[in-house]
Amino acid sequence: SERSVTIHRLIVASENTIDDVLRVAMEWMPLDADNVATAIHKVAKLRRTQDLSYEMVTGDPRWSRLIDEVMHNGTAFIWP
Numbered sequence: 001s002e003r004s005v006t007i008h009r010l011i012v013a014s015e016n017t018i019d020d021v022l023r024v025a026m027e028w029m030p031l032d033a034d035n036v037a038t039a040i041h042k043v044a045k046l047r048r049t050q051d052l053s054y055e056m057v058t059g060d061p062r063w064s065r066l067i068d069e070v071m072h073n074g075t076a077f078i079w080p
Helices: 002-012 018-027 033-049 054-058 061-072
Strands: none
Touching: 002 018, 002 033, 018 033, 018 061, 033 054, 033 061, 054 061
């Protein structure tokens, strides 16, 4: 959908910080499974490249909300 493509582009923008990705994810909830996975991947990649501690991410309530979306969309992550 056009909404999904817009969200994807906002999540993967090269200038994004972890804060940006989590802000976009919260502003556009609910996310489809593709964008949930993309947001989680982008946060993980940024955490690694910025050499931030795992706790810096997991302590953010927006991260917890994003993980809740995985549970909400859980069946979308199961291969047929």
